[in-house]
Amino acid sequence: MPAIKQSACGKVILLGEHAVVYDQPALAMPVSSRRVKAWIEPRILAPSGQIWVKSPFLGLDQDSLSLPELHPVFQAIHLTLAELQVQQRPSCILHLSSDLPVSSGLGSSASIAVATIRSMSAFLGHSLDTESVNRIAFECEKLVHGQPSGIDNTIVSYEKPVFFHKDKPIEFVNPTASIYFVLADSKIRKSTKETVATLAENLKADFEQIMPKLEAIGGLALAGRDALTEGNLEKLAQAMKQNQSILKSLGLSCPELDSLTKTAMEAGALAAKLTGGGKGGHIVALVEEDKVSEVLLTLEEKHPQSNPFITKLEREDNNEG
Numbered sequence: 001m002p003a004i005k006q007s008a009c010g011k012v013i014l015l016g017e018h019a020v021v022y023d024q025p026a027l028a029m030p031v032s033s034r035r036v037k038a039w040i041e042p043r044i045l046a047p048s049g050q051i052w053v054k055s056p057f058l059g060l061d062q063d064s065l066s067l068p069e070l071h072p073v074f075q076a077i078h079l080t081l082a083e084l085q086v087q088q089r090p091s092c093i094l095h096l097s098s099d100l101p102v103s104s105g106l107g108s109s110a111s112i113a114v115a116t117i118r119s120m121s122a123f124l125g126h127s128l129d130t131e132s133v134n135r136i137a138f139e140c141e142k143l144v145h146g147q148p149s150g151i152d153n154t155i156v157s158y159e160k161p162v163f164f165h166k167d168k169p170i171e172f173v174n175p176t177a178s179i180y181f182v183l184a185d186s187k188i189r190k191s192t193k194e195t196v197a198t199l200a201e202n203l204k205a206d207f208e209q210i211m212p213k214l215e216a217i218g219g220l221a222l223a224g225r226d227a228l229t230e231g232n233l234e235k236l237a238q239a240m241k242q243n244q245s246i247l248k249s250l251g252l253s254c255p256e257l258d259s260l261t262k263t264a265m266e267a268g269a270l271a272a273k274l275t276g277g278g279k280g281g282h283i284v285a286l287v288e289e290d291k292v293s294e295v296l297l298t299l300e301e302k303h304p305q306s307n308p309f310i311t312k313l314e315r316e317d318n319n320e321g
């Protein structure tokens with residue numbers, strides 16, 4: 001058996017995080033420049049059926065069976081073997097590396113699951129199609145996160161911009177203009193499971209106040225989708241700014257995120273907001289092409305730890321203009 005290499009991208013939610021858990025639509029795109037990479041090598045001399053996991057960024061160097069059952073790597077392996085009805089576990093080493101920071105709003109757990117599912121199925125000689133990879137990754141997300149919407153695994157599996165609505169067919173978005181975003185890291189690590197659970201408690205306690213805010217976010221995601229298909233940056237910027245102020249009013253921002261969004265705006269971004277679970281993690285700033293360097297350099301200068309980088313939403317080739 002030859003060694004197998006596979007990878008999975010990160011994702012950034014442009015509009016609609018959290019509300020998407022409550023049946024509101026959301027808009028998200030892949031971050032193809034930041035990836036989890038999986039590499040599987042056969043281990044002929046190893047004890048039969050031992051899948052060893054080596055991953056410095058996850059702090060793993062052990063037999064996969066010794067991982068906690070709710071670990072995404074344990075579940076990704078287990079569910080892939082079950083899907084392929086494998087009776088005899090293969091003997092191999094699964095190497096996982098990443099330049100996608102974990103717990104930072106960029107979908108790292110979905111990316112770990114997708115890279116593992118892809119590499120394991122390919123190693124077994126039965127590469128799974130994208131929909132099966134997505135379905136298994138969603139099962140992993142459910143076991144690991146509790147109540148995920150499914151947006152992370154969908155974007156990471158398909159690696160395309162998506163207007164996502166839970167339990168509805170996937171709607172891919174065709175942008176009519178190339179659009180630039182700058183991402184920056186607050187370096188605060190918060191578990192999405194916790195921020196989702198806190199919002200669920202708050203919603204239960206104050207449904208009348210909070211539900212309309214979540215519905216308003218859904219409306220902004222809809223406006224954002226139209227803005228992308230129209231190539232209307234101003235409309236997208238308005239939606240992102242309003243989304244950020246609602247997320248902030250829901251207690252999902254933090255001083256570090258506020259400071260990063262402020263810097264991005266002062267440097268010329270059209271809009272800036274938190275992305276993903278919030279209370280930490282990354283911001284995403286919408287930036288016109290000729291302002292990208294200024295925003296990037298200002299963030300680097302004022303927040304040297306924030307590792308800002310550019311991600312571009314490519315205009316669809318079949319679009320005119």
Ligand code: PMV
Pocket residue numbers: 016017018019020021104105106107108147148149150151152192196275276277278
């Ligand atoms: O923090 P991330 O990258 O896992 O994104 C979470 C997005 C949420 O909407 C907050 C949760 C979800 O399941 O959609």
